[in-house]
Amino acid sequence: MNIKAASWIGFIAARYVSRGRRNSPATVFSVLGIATGVLALIVIIAVMNGFQMGFIESILEISSGHLRVENFPAAEAGEDLQNRIRALPGVLSAVPFRETNVLMRGRLASSRGAVLRGLPPDALENDLTLAAKLEIEDGYFDLDYPNGIVLGAELARYLSVKAGDQVTILSISGGFSSFSDEEGGSLQYTVTGIFRCGYYEYDLGWAYINIDKAAELAPEGNKPILEIKLKDRWQDRRSMDSINGLLERTTPWGGEEIPVVVSWRDYNRAFFGALRTEKLMMFILVGLIFIVVGLNIFQAQRRTVLEKREEIGLLRALGASELAVRLIFVWDGLIIGFAGAGLGLVLGLFVAFHIPAFFTFLETLVNLFIGAANGIASLLGNDPSGSGEFSVFSPQVFYIKEIPSRIVPHEVILIFFFGFLSALVAAWFASLKASRTRPAEVLRYE
Structure with missing residues (x-):
């Protein structure tokens, strides 16, 4: 099809949208329907990304790292290997740690289980x-202090301690059998600092001490385990190959267990898989709105074909091909789809970038x-005292300071094209009847 044919097809389609339906709200409702779908999907996915990426980043940056080298050697051999791993391309940091489960007791004899992670100072x-x-939030992250410990904010609140107070530790997996097995006060630890990461599980159940x-x-x-952070966590497979190659070139391990490299994909497979499935199902459920809008456009286009039957017959009599007549209505759907998806994209991005202000206004x-x-x-x-203030995400229920939002560009583009294509596909199928119009039958009595 040449440029001249495309121009007159687009001209007629634009007139149908702007004038031909002046007395019909179908076009406006179609545009608003697509805009609403795109707006809703962008905002919902942005908020879901905010929550999910917050969880994922907390797990990766605090708990598991991007890569782990298990059965890592201690002493000088481990320090030398750690320095060589740090020097590999793509590696951001490599820090050894030890982890054990303990019971903690605070000032008021309240005790709670916790994960105790030992880190270098x-x-x-x-x-x-x-x-x-x-x-x-309080004190300092000081692991050089003799018998110093850094607690999560919720754990400190549960134990009723603050920076400078002491807690008593009982190792569950070995070492001591009761709180009374103290030897020269070796179980007494001074709280040097209190941290908050925003992930409730870690704030309530984690503490840090010196690795020794x-x-x-x-x-x-x-x-010990070596926790490795990468410059790009999606390059974990490549970094695993580099580290495994380094381990193979290292001095034979003798009777010791050979270090094993584990990726974050394997270490958190179940949890991350559940988050991915949840996001996919939400995407599909909210995306059903495009099917409803598409059916509305389909019916509106079919009605337009019937209303414009005489005009279609005249165009066919003047030499317009079946494809050209059909493309008039496809262009009609293209204009509606682009206008609706574009409007929804602009509004969706505006709301997604101003989520806290939007919910405050709501x-x-x-x-x-x-x-x-x-x-x-x-x-x-009547007594209205029982009705409190409305809050979408109350801090009393949800462990958040503000509603997070993350925009992923390729997801936004995908949502835009979903809205755009829903109108385009609906118009394509609705235009089938227009292409079958016979000029002789239409114009016989004109």
């Missing part, structure tokens, strides 16, 4: 991503209606 200096995740002190509490045979608006309803109820003699 310079861990935050070497692992900047970990340092960025841990917000120190963790070795004393760990069961016999417990070896809560204020709802609370105004609640206040007005309470005022009317009090005038009628």
Whole structure:
């Protein structure tokens, strides 16, 4: 099809949209329907990304790392191997740790189980991503202090301690059998700092001490693990190959267990798989709105074909081909799809980038209606004291300071094309009847 044919097809389609349906709201509803679908899907996926990526980043940056080298050797051999791994391309940091489960007791004799992770004193200096995740609310992240410990904020609150207070530790997996098995106060630890990362499980159940002190509490045979952070976590397979090659070139391990490299994909497979499935199902369920809008466009286009039957017959009599007539209505759908998806894209990105302000406005608006309803109820003699303020994500229920939002560009593009194609496909199928119009039958009595 040449440019001249395409121009007159587009011209007629534009006139159908702008003038031919002036008295019909179908076009406006179609555009608004697609815009609403794109807007809703962008905002919902952005908020879901915010929550999910927050969980994923907390797990990767605080707990598992991007790669782990298990059965890592201690002493000088481990330090030399750690330095060589740090020098590999793509490696951001490599920090050894020991981990054990303990019971902790605070000032009021309340006790709770916790994961005790031992780190080198310079861990935050070497692992900047970990340092960025841990917000120190009280004291300092000081693992050089004799018998110093850093607690999660919720764990400290549960134990009723603050920086400078002492906690008593009982190793579950070995070392001590009761809180009374203290030898020269070796089980007494001073809280040097309190951190908050925003992930409730870690804030309630994690604590950090010096890696050498963790070795004393760990069961016999417990070896350190090297946690590796990469510049790009999606390049984990390539880095695994480099590290495995380095381990193979290392001096034979003798009777010791050979170190094993584990990726974050394998270490957290079940949890990350569940998050991926949840996101996919939400995408599909919200995306059903495009099917409804597509059916609306399909019916509107079929009605237009019937209304424009005489005009179609005239075009066919003037030499327009079946494909050209059909493309007029496809162009019609293209204009509707592009306008609706474009409007939804702009509004969706605006709301997604201003999620906290949007929900604050929504809560204020709802609370105004609640206040007005309470005022009317009090005038009628009813007691409205039982109705509290409305909050979409109340901090009393959800462990968040504000609603997170993350925009993933390729997902936004995919949503835009879903909205655009829903109108285009609906118009293509609806135009089938227009292409079958016979000029002689239409114009016989004109």
